Amino acid sequence: xxxxxxxxxxxxxxxxxxxxxxxxxxxxxxxxxxxxxxxxxxxxxxxxxxxxxxxxxxxxxxxxxxxxxxxxxxxxxxxxxxxxxxxxxxxxxxxxxxxxxxxxxxxxxxxxxxxxxxxxxxxxxxxxxxxxxxxxxxxxxxxxxxxxxxxxxxxxxxxxxxxxxxxxxxxxxxxxxxxxxxxxxxxxxxxxxxxxxxxxxxxxxxxxxxxxxxxxxxxxxxxxxxxxxxxxxxxxxxxxxxxxxxxxxxxxxxxxxxxxxxxxxxxxxxxxxxxxxxxxxxxxxxxxxxxxxxxxxxxxxxxxxxxxxxxxxxxxxxxxxxxxxxxxxxxxxxxxxxxxxxxxxxxx
Amino acid sequence: xxxxxxxxxxxxxxxxxxxxxxxxxxxxxxxxxxxxxxxxxxxxxxxxxxxxxxxxxxxxxxxxxxxxxxxxxxxxxxxxxxxxxxxxxxxxxxxxxxxxxxxxxxxxxxxxxxxxxxxxxxxxxxxxxxxxxxxxxxxxxxxxxxxxxxxxxxxxxxxxxxxxxxxxxxxxxxxxxxxxxxxxxxxxxxxxxxxxxxxxxxxxxxxxxxxxxxxxxxxxxxxxxxxxxxxxxxxxxxxxxxxxxxxxxxxxxxxxxxxxxxxxxxxxxxxxxxxxxxxxxxxxxxxxxxxxxxxxxxxxxxxxxxxxxxxxxxxxxxxxxxxxxxxxxxxxxxxxxxxxxxxxxxxxxxxxxxxxxxxxxxxxxxxxxxxxxxxxxxxxxxxxxxxxxxxxxxxxxxxxxxxx
Amino acid sequence: xxxxxxxxxxxxxxxxxxxxxxxxxxxxxxxxxxxxxxxxxxxxxxxxxxxxxxxxxxxxxxxxxxxxxxxxxxxxxxxxxxxxxxxxxxxxxxxx
Numbered sequence: 136x137x138x139x140x141x142x143x144x145x146x147x148x149x150x151x152x153x154x155x156x157x158x159x160x161x162x163x164x165x166x167x168x169x170x171x172x173x174x175x176x177x178x179x180x181x182x183x184x185x186x187x188x189x190x191x192x193x194x195x196x197x198x199x200x201x202x203x204x205x206x207x208x209x210x211x212x213x214x215x216x217x218x219x220x221x222x223x224x225x226x227x228x229x230x231x232x233x234x235x236x237x238x239x240x241x242x243x244x245x246x247x248x249x250x251x252x253x254x255x256x257x258x259x260x261x262x263x264x265x266x267x268x269x270x271x272x273x274x275x276x277x278x279x280x281x282x283x284x285x286x287x288x289x290x291x292x293x294x295x296x297x298x299x300x301x302x303x304x305x306x307x308x309x310x311x312x313x314x315x316x317x318x319x320x321x322x323x324x325x326x327x328x329x330x331x332x333x334x335x336x337x338x339x340x341x342x343x344x345x346x347x348x349x350x351x352x353x354x355x356x357x358x359x360x361x362x363x364x365x366x367x368x369x370x371x372x373x374x375x376x377x378x379x380x381x382x383x384x385x386x387x388x389x390x391x392x393x394x395x396x397x398x399x400x401x402x403x404x405x406x407x408x409x410x411x412x413x414x415x416x417x418x419x420x421x422x423x424x425x426x427x428x429x430x431x432x433x434x435x436x437x438x439x440x441x442x443x444x445x446x447x448x449x450x451x452x453x454x455x456x457x458x459x460x461x462x463x464x465x466x467x468x469x470x471x472x473x474x475x476x477x478x479x480x481x482x483x
Numbered sequence: 484x485x486x487x488x489x490x491x492x493x494x495x496x497x498x499x500x501x502x503x504x505x506x507x508x509x510x511x512x513x514x515x516x517x518x519x520x521x522x523x524x525x526x527x528x529x530x531x532x533x534x535x536x537x538x539x540x541x542x543x544x545x546x547x548x549x550x551x552x553x554x555x556x557x558x559x560x561x562x563x564x565x566x567x568x569x570x571x572x573x574x575x576x577x578x579x580x581x582x583x584x585x586x587x588x589x590x591x592x593x594x595x596x597x598x599x600x601x602x603x604x605x606x607x608x609x610x611x612x613x614x615x616x617x618x619x620x621x622x623x624x625x626x627x628x629x630x631x632x633x634x635x636x637x638x639x640x641x642x643x644x645x646x647x648x649x650x651x652x653x654x655x656x657x658x659x660x661x662x663x664x665x666x667x668x669x670x671x672x673x674x675x676x677x678x679x680x681x682x683x684x685x686x687x688x689x690x691x692x693x694x695x696x697x698x699x700x701x702x703x704x705x706x707x708x709x710x711x712x713x714x715x716x717x718x719x720x721x722x723x724x725x726x727x728x729x730x731x732x733x734x735x736x737x738x739x740x741x742x743x744x745x746x747x748x749x750x751x752x753x754x755x756x757x758x759x760x761x762x763x764x765x766x767x768x769x770x771x772x773x774x775x776x777x778x779x780x781x782x783x784x785x786x787x788x789x790x791x792x793x794x795x796x797x798x799x800x801x802x803x804x805x806x807x808x809x810x811x812x813x814x815x816x817x818x819x820x821x822x823x824x825x826x827x828x829x830x831x832x833x834x835x836x837x838x839x840x841x842x843x844x845x846x847x848x849x850x851x852x853x854x855x856x857x858x859x860x861x862x863x864x865x866x867x868x869x870x871x872x873x874x875x876x877x878x879x880x881x882x883x884x885x886x887x
Numbered sequence: 888x889x890x891x892x893x894x895x896x897x898x899x900x901x902x903x904x905x906x907x908x909x910x911x912x913x914x915x916x917x918x919x920x921x922x923x924x925x926x927x928x929x930x931x932x933x934x935x936x937x938x939x940x941x942x943x944x945x946x947x948x949x950x951x952x953x954x955x956x957x958x959x960x961x962x963x964x965x966x967x968x969x970x971x972x973x974x975x976x977x978x979x980x981x982x983x
Contacts, residue, residue, distance in 0.1 A: 139599065142608040321913070324617070337912035385879060391496060401487065401910030405934075406617065407586070407890045455875045458867075465501035465725045467542020468876045470867035477604075479586030480617050482639065482890045482936040483532045483561050486893045486931035486943050487910060489981055493951060493974060503955070503967055510962035533889040585936065618937015620904075620918055639936065642889055645920035646938030649903050697889035700933065700941035701920070723891065730951070733958050740961060749954070751947035753891075753933050759941070761922050 148368025149474035178377050179298050180222040180364060191295050193228030195219050196287040202280055204251055206318050207333050208340030211284055212254035214416060217344045218367070219288040220262055224349035225363045225419065226297075228290030233259055236270040236285040243281055251282065262344045264288065294357035298422070300382045301361050305428035306447040309348055309419040309440045310394055312371050314341035316413025317399045320406060320478060337398035341417035348419060348438055356431055362422035369474040370412040374420050375447070375459045376473035383456040388447040388471060391464045406480035411471065413478075422449060494724030504729040505546050511736040512548060518740065524687035526552045527735055528829045530673055531695035532559030533723050535859065539866045541725035545873045545882070551732070552687065554829045555859045557672045558695055560638045561587040562827065562855050563777040564665055566594040571805045572636050572663065573597040576611030580803070581633040583622035586615050588638050592854045603636075619650055619662070626660040634799045638665045641698045644788060645762035648769035651794045661799035664790050667775060669698050670706050671786035676828040677714050685830055691735035693728065694720045696750040701766075703758025707746045715744045722750035769794055776808045779817055779827045779851055821850030826859050833860040834869035891935040893943060896926050907934060949978050 144151045161167070161175055168174025172191065173183035181195030197219050204211040215235065223230045235255065239248060259266050300306075318340045321333065345365070353360065364374045371393065379386045395410055403410035423431050428445055435443035459471040493500070515523040529535055535555040538544060544553055557563060570593050576582040577598055584603055592601045600606040607613040616622050619635055626633040635656075637647055644666050650656055673692070680689055694707045699720045707718045717738035721731035731749045738745065748754050766788070775787025789807065790798040799805060817823050820838055825831035833839045833852065843849035845864050852860035863869050876882040894907040897914050902923050906914045919926075920938040931943040952971055959966040 140605075140608045142604060144604070317911075321911075324615075333913070335912060337910075385875070387879065387881065391498070398911045405892045405894075405909040405911070450879050452875070452878055454878060458875065460872065460875050460879070460881075461542075462881070463541040463725070464496040464498065465541050465543075465729075466498045466546065467501075467725070468545040468867075468872040468881070469539060469542040470865070470872060470875075472865045476590060479589050479615050481586045482617070482643070483536075483559055483585075483587045486895070486945075489945075489948060489977060490893060492977060493948070499967075499970055500955070503970065504958070507958045507962040507964070510964065514961075514963070531889055533891075618917065620916055620937045624916075640889070642891075642935050642940055643938060645940070646918045646936065649918055649920070653903050655903070695889055697891045697933070697935055697940055723889065726951075730954060730958075734954070737958065737961050751950050752943050752945075753941040759921055762920055762940075 144476045147474065147477045148373060149476060151475060173295070173297060177297070178381055180225040183226065183295050186291070190291050190293050193223045193226045193290040193292055193295065194287065195222035195226070196285065197222065198283060198285040200280070200283050201319070201322070203322065204247070204282055206322060206340055207336065207338060208314070208318060209342040210251050210254050211282060212251035213258055214342050215284040215286045216255045216258035217342050218416060219286040220258070220264060220344045220346065221365045223288045223290040224345050225365055226292065227295045227353050227357065227363070228292040229350060230262060230264045230288050230290040230346070232265045232267045232289045234268045234287045235266065238272045238274060238279055238283040240279045240281050241273055241276045248282065255284065258344060262346045294353060296353070296360055296363045298362035298364060298378060298381065300378050300384060300386070300422035300449045302384060302449055302451040303425050304361055304422040304449040305425050305445045306375070306386065306388065306449065307421045307423055307428065307432060307435070307443060308371065308394065308446050309345070309435055310442040311341065311396045311399070312366060312393060312415045312418050313395055313399045313403065313410040313413035314339065315416040316370060317402050317410070319414065320408065321402070324480070338402060341415055343417040345417065345419055348435065348440055351438060352431070352434065355434065356423070356427060359424040359427045359431070360421055361424065364420050365415065366418060366420050367414045367416060370414055371420060372409070372411040372459070372471050373474045375471065378422065379459050380457045382449070385450045385452045385455050386447055386459045387450055388459060388461045390461055392444055392446045394442040394444055407482065408478050408480060412474050490724060494722065494726040497726055500726055501546065501729060504726070504733050507733050508551065508729070508736060509548055511733065511740055512550060514740055515736070522550060524550045525690040526554045526685065526687055527691045527693060527732055528554050528556045528689050529693045529728070530556035530558040530669070531698070532562070534558070534693055534695070534721065534728060535862060537723050537725055537728050539862055539868055542872060543725060543728055544868060545876060554689065554832060556829045557676055557777065557780060557827045558669060560640050560667055561591055562852070562858050563667060563780065564588065564591065564638055565776045565778045565808060567808060568663070568665055569593050569603070570595070570597050572634070573600050573603060573606045573611070575634055575803060576603060576606040576613050577609065579612065581612040581614060581626070581631055582636060583614050583616050583625070583633060584636045585617070585638065588636055589613065589615050619646060623650070623656055623660060627657045630657070630659055633660045634803070635660060635662050636665065637662050640667055640669050640695070641701045644766045644770065645701060645759070648765040651769040651790065651797055652765060656797050661802045662790065662797055663799035663805065664770070664788055666770070666788040667777065668772070668786045668788070669695060670710070671783045672777065672780070673710055674713070675780065675783055677710065679828050680830060681714065683830070689716065689829065690739060691717045691719070693731045694718050696720055696722045696727070696754060699750070699754045699758065701759050701762050704746050704748050704754055704756045705758065711744050711746050717744050718746045720746070720748045720750050720754050722753065773807070774810065776813055779823050782810050782813055818850060823850040823852040823860070826852050832869060833863040836860070840864055889935060891933045891940065894932055894934050896928050896930045896932055898928060899923055899926060905939065907932065907939070945978070945981060
């Protein structure tokens, strides 16, 4: 193994993480899927198991760690519930049930824990997802940082979305991207302790379940949606690179069309970080059949996602497959590289 | 809010003006051909790393005609920071001293590892105390709070020097925080690289320089007058938005057409001819100019700032016995076959190196220009400079035909 | 090296420090690289690595129009009237 120690960069959802996970897990697992389903060796939001009646069971699991656990726009509880619900939705599934596993640090205030878990339970309730089981552990002080929540959400679908973008597809985003990632950067920059000020700032996480967007959309346009993903770690750049690589296509992105909130842009600029790599927790990216793309955008708008827009398209090129080519705001071109390393501010 | 609005709509998100300037550039090159009697082929040096970033990030090369090349100069303080200084910082971090660094130098790799760590990022993974900050002020704030021994890794050019100077002169740092000054001065490096180019002119020759805008806010545009006079080429001080850079290229061509070789300021909204005299005074009170080592280049006379004796209580070199490098200790930290030195000086493009994207790539870096993710070779490889993006855009039928 | 970011001064604290807003609504302390006498709340400045290195001048921004006209002339083309008109009205708006 090249690396002797795990670095933060290994958890940033970029190239380093994929390499490590491939080496330590995927390559060593013999049975990678249930017959007829989708498994660990395909990069997507979750797994599929055929139920024998034409339907599929959709399963997705995720562990959530944010420090501090409360942040503008939400907390680790809302994130844990919405995040895994969204993963199931992006597979084309209707979320039905959830399991949660909570690890808490000794000494963590019960009141705070109650608030966090209350938020989580509220999201599951509002999205009509049953909480059917879970696990609860306490670690000695210092052995874990405050609280970690793992959620597993199960759903069913007749029309799974297995991400394979096709030539000519339009890339659609449901709205502003990068909001959650900007807040996380803010916390990492050590501003997490200025909680009151943070609340007054313009940066808010966009964390929310996308049920009201995805269920009607999948209902109406299943088959036309060739891929769906929520751009969490690694951001829009991460999703598009994964798609380009997996489908052996070129994705062309028009930077000027990507909807982004002013404060997110400004904050990213201040730190010298590219906002296309910032996570969203309440946005969807779709690859859609061009014949219905405009219609899909209009329908998304009617569902309350007013900033939905076409931001790019999928092209074919044997020579350059796997690349994402970005058209800049002045019309020049550059490669939008896959995420790598942890996002750090720069001065040069 | 307004300044951002103007800057964005005028200088950043302005395809219309970008295409307009591109057309002017094409026309002016045609006129140069009439004047010179042969098709002009020329290089313009973008000295500053941030200019190179703008050029890459906005795909400016893909907008320019092929006979006008942009070549990056040695203007990245991260890339020119000698390996041994980063090694010293890693050693401190692993010894339990908190090291504050900008994000740029956080990932900068050393030539040889220190106790298994090739960078401050790796030192942190090994348990070292490394904190990424965006300014020395963040470090002061944090160090005051925890009170433990700490060092600020003070890389940068003239642009950061006034900030460090005010901190030193005002004794703003708590006793437990020391500054490791790695400040480098840009004019000596520009002189050196252009001098090297004059000795052995590249083909095509460098016929203009885009000078660093933010350095010039401090030094004033006057700092570049000797460059224009000595080398007889136009120097345009430019801002960092894509339109600024394209405008600067157009202004350089205008000077060539008019037979001028002067210093001109494109970046008037921030730069004056004299610069900030108060800042210059503060800098010279706090620092003395010394000969300094530049990674990949060598020892340049009078090209670095060292903290003056009067403020040595804040100097990390004194507090932790970190020696400055002596000329006789200088070893080129460049491996055999690697063209990094020429790339850093603007003599060669990354694509001129036989190792580029063959033996040497971002995943298996060989030379320092690829090792540092901000290095010119790494940037070209990551973002497809040197023709790759144009080829891709052409293959996909996206590129606008040349001219109109 | 020169990642500079425009910001608006919200407070001048003393001779060496000020507070600025980068647009994220979180006031941030910065070191004054220029004289405190040269700025006041509301001033647009350039911040590099936590240091104010320059005050932005709106008057000088308008020079961009002069450059466009001059470059058009030397390139032998008519000035882009539409673009220039739009830039002018933008500058007017900002001044107000």
